[in-house]
Amino acid sequence: MxxxxxxxxxxxxxxxxxxxxxxxxxxxxxxxxxxxxxxxxxxxxxxxxxxxxxxxxxxxxxxxxxxxxxxxxxxxxxxxxxxxxxxxxxxxxxxxxxxxxxxxxxxxxxxxxxxxxxxxxxxxxxxxxxxxxxxxxxxxxxxxxxxxxxxxxxxxxxxxxxxxxxxxxxxxxxxxxYSQNFGKPMASSKAIYFIFLGLFQKMVLATWLANHYVDAVFKYPEEFLAVDTLHGILAYTLQIFFDFSGYTLIVTGFGLLLGFTLPLNFAQPYLSHNLKEFWQRWHISLSSFIRDFVYIPMGGNRRGFAWSQVNIFIAMLISGIWHGAGLGFLLWGVIHGVGLVGSNLLRRYVPLRLPAFCGQILTFLFVAFAWVFFKVSSMESALRLLERLSAPLGEFNLSWVYLWTFTLLFFLLSKYANWFESQMINWISRLNLWLLIPILCLIGYIIIELSPPGIPSFIYYQF
Structure with a gap:
């Protein structure tokens, strides 16, 4: 269920x-x-x-x-x-x-x-x-x-x-x-905000991206030209965030209602300036587990810089394999391992320092490229899709404007997510119960109306 x-x-x-x-x-x-x-x-x-x-x-x-x-x-x-x-x-x-x-x-x-x-x-x-x-x-x-x-x-x-x-x-x-909070609802206003924001992210945003930009491009790449393929990759990069972040918000809200605080799993990862920071912000409970149970037991950075890079690569390889038994997941882990080692080598031996926004853009592009291998089932499928980026651009489509506008809004709102969260939680906490219930019913109805028919599955259920 x-x-x-x-x-x-x-x-x-x-x-x-x-x-x-x-x-x-x-x-x-x-x-x-x-x-x-x-x-x-x-x-x-x-x-x-x-x-x-x-x-x-x-x-x-x-x-x-x-x-x-x-x-x-x-x-x-x-x-x-x-x-x-x-x-x-x-x-x-x-x-x-x-x-x-x-x-x-x-x-x-x-x-x-x-x-x-x-x-x-x-x-x-x-x-x-x-x-x-x-x-x-x-x-x-x-x-x-x-x-x-x-x-x-x-x-x-x-x-x-x-x-x-x-x-x-x-x-x-x-x-x-065994704490005093067990069995009693904690931070009810925050729980409500998390649950409804998670539902909106998954049922509206993630499914809209999948239905309009992602599914067809990844399933039939040969039927699409360069810009549509690029938009499919961009849309999947956003979709997997909204899908998994939405799931995490929902269950974190349920955890609060049960009397538990669940670990933070996302901290605006697409605002990261480098890959190391990305992995400190994305799927934090997994990346910290890999750090504590794989990277550090193998020696971490205790045996010098060179061995630490080997350990980082192995840790990312294991992270990729953990996601599933498929060559795509393995390659995804290899790509991130090579990216982390490469960025560490550049920082150590190349004194050039890029502006902060350049680091954000390059990190986002690298992560988006790697998601292609995560999404598809084989090396051949990934290369077949990436080859379409060299195809003709294609004629202008209004859907391009929608996606780029959505992406710009996403990055803008991501910078103020913590402020917006605190404002919404304060607003919910001030509402009278008899006013809160109809408002939540209205929001729930809007989410259902905006979402497609059927019950979408969460991407990370397969793991």
Whole structure:
């Protein structure tokens, strides 16, 4: 069941009042939240819900195992636990991709090779709850905490973050689980603003860009000339932001209503002056996870500049592969790895300093180029689309004006997003409840009318 479906909206109107009424009985409230999380997940597939339950049970037992014993043994236990957590992700999401790749490569050089095909259902959100399981196991190793089975089940199935993040770390989640705010709505005005802004970003802006500029260009690139292709790439760059940022805003709002503060995931990334800054602003919960669990354990910058660049490239390669079992994701990670290493080399050895706005433009163009490989399924498809940029420009179309006007407004408003957010939250907080409800109903009606028919899927649901 999607967060955008009418069924979810109706159930939310029933769920939240009951949930808040149970705040005086935290254990009952946690059980109710757990049942709701698994029920929501089961609407996608009851088999994946059973898988999540079994996976969480093993992770909890591994956590108990990891926190016992002396340090040398604990390190070995932690490594084995990590292997288990990642092995299920590999089997369900990557095994078939690597099986076919190895078979093709070895067959071409005359070496017979065979691995059996494995037909499995990839659980929705497995990349996210796997990384959360890793943060739990490390927390157990470092702090020897005693997390109850109920709390661990709730952590890995927490419905606002279950499907597409943001990645909330075990320590942060459990501290909030036992805080005074648990089970009670927090910052209700901010929650309302986030939910409705997220709905508008996803249902109106992201779907408008997809329907008018993106889908046809990426599906049938040979039918479009240079400017239309360029606009398709520009529109997808904006679409994926509105899609994922909109999702994050919605679930962050729901988290506040449940009594949780979720980690910040976006900080106006397209205003970044370089790629390093971009990754400090885009999908922050993932980039910080890659930094803390991949880049730093490999040595970070402790072994000098040259090795730090190797570590950066490997970290970005893993970031690309994490998104999916496809050559496009791998190439996307390679492109960003090369871009980060290249920009670091330039800053170190070339004294030239460009004006700030030039850095913003170049960073945006680089990111937009890389998104092509993220969007398509193969190298051939990406090159076929990029080749269309050398085609004739094409005749003027009024839709070009709409997209460029929209893009300019987007960048202008992005600079004042924090100010606008504070103003809107203050305005909502001052409204009388009997005035707020009809206003929200009106806004919801406008969003529905402006959005296309059907229930659009979130891009990051596939990860």
């Amino acid at each position: 999607s967060f955008l479906s009418p069924e979810f909206a109706y159930l939310a109107l029933i769920f939240f009042p009951i949930y808040w009424l149970l705040s005086a009985r935290p254990t009952v409230q946690k059980v109710f939240l757990l049942i709701a999380s698994y029920s929501l997940y089961a609407t996608w597939s009851y088999k994946t819900a059973l898988f999540l339950g079994a996976y969480s049970s093993v992770v909890w037992l591994l956590g108990i195992w990891v926190r016992t014993g002396l340090n040398p043994a604990k390190k070995m236990k932690l490594s084995i636990s990590f292997i288990f957590a990642l092995s299920l992700l590999f089997v369900t999401k990557y095994y078939e991709f690597f099986r076919e790749l190895l078979t093709q490569l070895l067959t071409q050089v005359g070496l017979p090779f065979f691995l059996p095909a494995v037909d499995v259902i990839v659980p929705v959100g497995i990349s996210f709850f796997t990384f959360q399981a890793i943060t739990y196991l490390l927390w157990e190793y470092q702090a020897k905490v005693k997390v109850s089975f109920l709390d661990l089940l709730l952590y890995l199935s927490f419905w606002p973050t279950l499907f597409a993040g943001p990645i909330i770390r075990a320590k942060d989640f459990h501290e909030q689980l």
